[in-house]
Amino acid sequence: MTSVSVASRRGDEYTRLLVRFGCEVVESGAEIVLADPHLVSSLDLSGVRWIQSTWAGVDAIDWSQVPESATVTGLPGVFGQQMAEFVFAYLLGRSQRVPERFAAKSWDETLPGLIAGSSLGVLGAGSIGTAIARVGRAFGVTVVGCRRSAAADQMFDRMHSIDEIGSFAKGLDHLVAVLPATDETRGLVDRRLFEILNRGASFVNVGRGSTVVMSDVIDAARSGQLGLAVLDVTDPEPLPPDHPAWSVPNVVVTGHTAAHSRPEDIVGFFVENLARFASGEPLVGVVDRTKGY
Amino acid sequence: MTSVSVASRRGDEYTRLLVRFGCEVVESGAEIVLADPHLVSSLDLSGVRWIQSTWAGVDAIDWSQVPESATVTGLPGVFGQQMAEFVFAYLLGRSQRVPERFAAKSWDETLPGLIAGSSLGVLGAGSIGTAIARVGRAFGVTVVGCRRSAAADQMFDRMHSIDEIGSFAKGLDHLVAVLPATDETRGLVDRRLFEILNRGASFVNVGRGSTVVMSDVIDAARSGQLGLAVLDVTDPEPLPPDHPAWSVPNVVVTGHTAAHSRPEDIVGFFVENLARFASGEPLVGVVDRTKGY
Numbered sequence: 001m002t003s004v005s006v007a008s009r010r011g012d013e014y015t016r017l018l019v020r021f022g023c024e025v026v027e028s029g030a031e032i033v034l035a036d037p038h039l040v041s042s043l044d045l046s047g048v049r050w051i052q053s054t055w056a057g058v059d060a061i062d063w064s065q066v067p068e069s070a071t072v073t074g075l076p077g078v079f080g081q082q083m084a085e086f087v088f089a090y091l092l093g094r095s096q097r098v099p100e101r102f103a104a105k106s107w108d109e110t111l112p113g114l115i116a117g118s119s120l121g122v123l124g125a126g127s128i129g130t131a132i133a134r135v136g137r138a139f140g141v142t143v144v145g146c147r148r149s150a151a152a153d154q155m156f157d158r159m160h161s162i163d164e165i166g167s168f169a170k171g172l173d174h175l176v177a178v179l180p181a182t183d184e185t186r187g188l189v190d191r192r193l194f195e196i197l198n199r200g201a202s203f204v205n206v207g208r209g210s211t212v213v214m215s216d217v218i219d220a221a222r223s224g225q226l227g228l229a230v231l232d233v234t235d236p237e238p239l240p241p242d243h244p245a246w247s248v249p250n251v252v253v254t255g256h257t258a259a260h261s262r263p264e265d266i267v268g269f270f271v272e273n274l275a276r277f278a279s280g281e282p283l284v285g286v287v288d289r290t291k292g293y
Numbered sequence: 294m295t296s297v298s299v300a301s302r303r304g305d306e307y308t309r310l311l312v313r314f315g316c317e318v319v320e321s322g323a324e325i326v327l328a329d330p331h332l333v334s335s336l337d338l339s340g341v342r343w344i345q346s347t348w349a350g351v352d353a354i355d356w357s358q359v360p361e362s363a364t365v366t367g368l369p370g371v372f373g374q375q376m377a378e379f380v381f382a383y384l385l386g387r388s389q390r391v392p393e394r395f396a397a398k399s400w401d402e403t404l405p406g407l408i409a410g411s412s413l414g415v416l417g418a419g420s421i422g423t424a425i426a427r428v429g430r431a432f433g434v435t436v437v438g439c440r441r442s443a444a445a446d447q448m449f450d451r452m453h454s455i456d457e458i459g460s461f462a463k464g465l466d467h468l469v470a471v472l473p474a475t476d477e478t479r480g481l482v483d484r485r486l487f488e489i490l491n492r493g494a495s496f497v498n499v500g501r502g503s504t505v506v507m508s509d510v511i512d513a514a515r516s517g518q519l520g521l522a523v524l525d526v527t528d529p530e531p532l533p534p535d536h537p538a539w540s541v542p543n544v545v546v547t548g549h550t551a552a553h554s555r556p557e558d559i560v561g562f563f564v565e566n567l568a569r570f571a572s573g574e575p576l577v578g579v580v581d582r583t584k585g586y
Contacts, residue, residue: 105539114374116378138431255402
């Protein structure tokens, strides 16, 4: 029987699911850990060989407590679908004037805008970004990606490396940031980037709050350079009640809910990785601790 | 030079575009007509061989004035993309609580619902329905179709004939009606159909108002059997200000705007058909006047 240590706000649910899959959940000494990133260091990690994160972002891990020999895995492929639903709910909600339509109680023949034929930039074109791109293409949107390496990807009409972020962003109608929190991404999305988008562009941040200069989002939304800013993640979190973002009508803050870890999804991913671990195959979603994702 | 007669509320735009494509626009005697359906019979149709409609639905044509020898074409493929944007704006708008999120000005960690894994029925699985199905699949939705003939279609997980409308609708989470107005479809969507959907299902009508029993939609929305009804088309149109639909919070009426004829799209379609007409090839989108679509 495989022994696993668990540390999570939803520990009971994980324990129940793991037991159903034939695992034994132990307090300490396990080679395998399933944990919320910020709780990893609360566990006995002396004998750990593999840590499976229950979140997509692993920036809350205290790496100083994680043995160099341990493998840490994230959750590629688990959140993309949820993120895509979130992103397109807001892009279409804006173009189709969904809030106004729900409120209207009279015959209104105002024609909606369309996203077909518009351009969407995905900043941070990993597994989540690719899921967003796939849906964008189904809607006839031109999808441009930006990531560390500019290797072509069939889901993107064009791919830029992060050094070309200016060429990437120039003239975009929609910008979606899906960046992890690292030293390199801190404040990467700022007024200079907003200024080269098409006037009135939509901006959606589903990555991490630290990657965006909050005051620059607010200024760009107030000036109309951004027609809409949807911030699922903010800096800080939660956003305090007196933060200026709350007073800007075209800034929508959604409380870090765009994708949530559903224990059944996480355990499904974990169990597939566990089969690989048992047979000595490479794990899926290995985090590079020097990159931080 | 090809001579075309035009009758449209947007006649000036069509004339300008047709001239750009090398056509001559004439008042009468043309073999080819480009017209809004309700204006077809305002033209001299004595020598007409081909009538291209500028709308998707051709039910407003006065067929008694159209020579039996004339071919009438609709616009398959032109409106699907627009309709898909409309449908998913509302399905996602509901699951993601977009109107509430736009209004909320405080940190709210309520998790959104997801459409991935839910079931969507497309009643009237023609070219528009297929475009809706394509996007549904990109979102991981199970898409079931219903049409005159139950021939399998790769965009649908399952296809039913109209005789099996009960099996089609049973247990659906979302029902989208894309039916043309014909004698057979009049009042086809009624309380019996709503009752076999999953409780709280969403219903979207982007076809024709006459296909739905308005009072049954209102009752089903009031009772909660329908969680949301989005009526782009109604019976009558426009819906009078004193109609009971306006007073039901979960009924949204969108003023027949889900898809609109953009002259550049229509003329693009027309010009491709014109090349076929000139070379004697079969036209695309030929309407069967006995069926009415």
